[in-house]
Amino acid sequence: MTLDLMLDADDEWDSSTDWARLAEAAARAAIAESAWPQLADGERAVELSVVLASDAEVRELNSTWRGKDKPTNVLSFPQAEADDLDGAGAPGPELMLGDIVLAHETCTREAEEKALSLEHHAAHLMVHGTLHLLGYDHLEDGTAEDMEARETRALARLGIGNPYEVAA
Template sequence: MSLDISLDADDDWDSSTDWARLAEAAARAAIAESAFPGLVQAARPVELSIVLTSDEEVQALNAEWRGKDKPTNVLSFPQAEPEELDGAGTPGPELMLGDIVLARATCAREAAEKALPLPDHAAHLLVHGTLHLLGYDHMDDDTAEDMEAREVRALARLGLSNPYEVAA
């Protein structure tokens, strides 16, 4: 699996964090908890693109692609069809899973509200985004429960706690 990371230096993403390492670990953990764990060691090349950018850039993408003119924490743009995911174990051309885009200020604000380090919250959003690229969603109670359970297990692989647990 190859990862293409784009970091917009003007958007205040902390350079002391190894974002490429964090993104790869989060993507691998999400894939391991999906119905397609073999994608990490697939017989064909698998690529995932991650862009760490500004709220303004995410707002523009959100307006263009989702009709919502506001920033959001993470956007996912899947490119692989379900049959391509199922067939990833066989040799073939490169499989592009899609793109994940994170908004710096929104992520930082949410992390502060949750009293979490930004890298931990970003890891959760990268896991969440990767699962979206693999076809998971949270449009109803059943799919939301399944996706959240996969997120929790993936985050545990990274040594991170359950973000859905209500503090006592």
């Protein structure tokens, strides 16, 4: 797999962190724990974008696209359909998974509240966002449990502990 990662970082995000490396590792770990691990092994290029934004930017997106006039920690905007994912291991044009947007102030506050590093919390949110791009959701108990288990396994691949145990 060739992962084409487009990273756009707001000035508020610490430039000493290699956000591109973290985002790529998080996306690869999430893909490996998805129903489409062939995305990681196939010849087809896969693209997703990660935007490290401010709370104000995320609030505007959340209001426009979800009708919720407040910031949130992560937003995902999927572009691929299930049929695109099923055939993703075969050669073909680049597969556009979609966009993930993280809000700096919200992510920082949540990391502090959970006594986590910003990098570990952001990695969790990037895994979470990538799983959303792959069609996973947490709207019902069964789907939430499945998505949480996939997140936990993906984070373990990155050497990051279970964030749900920390929160409990």
